[in-house]
Amino acid sequence: MAGMLYLVPTPIGNLGDISQRCRETLESADFIAAEDTRVTLKLMNHLGIKKPLISYFEHNKASKGGVILERILAGEVCALVSDAGSPAISDPGEDLVKLCHEAGVTVCAIPGPCAVITALSISGQSTGRFCFEGFLSTAKKSRREHLDSLRKERRTMIFYEAPHKLLATLQDMADTFGTDRSISLCRELTKLHEEVVRTTLGQAIQKYTDTPPKGEFVLVLAGAPEEAEPAASPDDAAARVEALMAAGLSRKDAIRQTAQELNLPKNVVYDAALK
Ligand code: SAM
Numbered sequence: 143m144a145g146m147l148y149l150v151p152t153p154i155g156n157l158g159d160i161s162q163r164c165r166e167t168l169e170s171a172d173f174i175a176a177e178d179t180r181v182t183l184k185l186m187n188h189l190g191i192k193k194p195l196i197s198y199f200e201h202n203k204a205s206k207g208g209v210i211l212e213r214i215l216a217g218e219v220c221a222l223v224s225d226a227g228s229p230a231i232s233d234p235g236e237d238l239v240k241l242c243h244e245a246g247v248t249v250c251a252i253p254g255p256c257a258v259i260t261a262l263s264i265s266g267q268s269t270g271r272f273c274f275e276g277f278l279s280t281a282k283k284s285r286r287e288h289l290d291s292l293r294k295e296r297r298t299m300i301f302y303e304a305p306h307k308l309l310a311t312l313q314d315m316a317d318t319f320g321t322d323r324s325i326s327l328c329r330e331l332t333k334l335h336e337e338v339v340r341t342t343l344g345q346a347i348q349k350y351t352d353t354p355p356k357g358e359f360v361l362v363l364a365g366a367p368e369e370a371e372p373a374a375s376p377d378d379a380a381a382r383v384e385a386l387m388a389a390g391l392s393r394k395d396a397i398r399q400t401a402q403e404l405n406l407p408k409n410v411v412y413d414a415a416l417k
Contacts, residue, residue: 150252151228159332173196175195182225258302265362271297309351380417383415
């Protein structure tokens with residue numbers, strides 16, 4: 143029988159968020175690949191499930207990925223979990239999923255807790271169009287380059303960030319997008335001290351300079367405001383009226399149509415046409 147890989151999301155703070163399907167998948171898997179086996183063991187104990195655990199994390203993923211794949215190819219079912227949230231989103235699971243696809247192994251993702259979506263939905267920012275930017279680099283130059291590439295981004299942007307880097311990141315964001323840009327700082331989601339601060343970059347810097355940030359954060363940054371279309375000039379209006387009259391419209395109709403097309407008051411178009 144062919145093995146397969148299940149991506150099993152785990153709670154990002156509230157143990158009650160584990161779903162029935164996640165429990166059943168963990169129970170029926172042959173083994174569990176975990177980012178930190180100590181963290182996962184606590185969850186397994188809470189659920190009363192005993193399973194062989196294998197560690198799969200950033201610094202062993204190159205060697206362990208092949209080991210896990212071989213076991214799956216030999217017919218075993220693997221459940222992949224990260225420390226918290228959805229595996230493969232800003233964690234090493236991404237590489238294992240690629241490996242499985244390349245080897246023709248079936249991958250099944252179970253929907254569940256995910257910090258990026260939880261933050262977006264509670265943020266109070268526009269949710270219609272958004273982009274997930276993951277963690278910014280710790281190196282100042284590439285962090286700046288990353289932010290620079292987002293200067294004109296209209297969609298809501300979502301970032302993961304560690305508390306000790308929060309202030310530097312907010313400062314870099316303010317330098318790039320301006321202190322007035324709206325941001326929601328979503329902290330300790332689903333936990334006892336869950337908090338959403340919807341403010342501006344400038345005020346966020348002030349707040350966390352006064353009180354150093356603690357806990358886990360997702361930053362949800364508003365997109366760039368739409369640039370106002372440059373207003374048409376009286377010369378544009380006069381030229382358009384002339385063109386419409388040359389095409390056969392009466393002066394009155396040409397002025398009405400020009401005012402509509404260029405979104406200008408009729409009297410402005412009228413004065414421009416007279417001159
Ligand atoms: N794969 C996980 C997911 O997408 O749900 C995220 C893994 S990533 C290594 C960890 C980051 O997710 C943290 O640094 C933080 O930015 C965010 N995060 C995780 N849990 C959180 C929580 N309860 N509240 C706020 N942010 C959280």
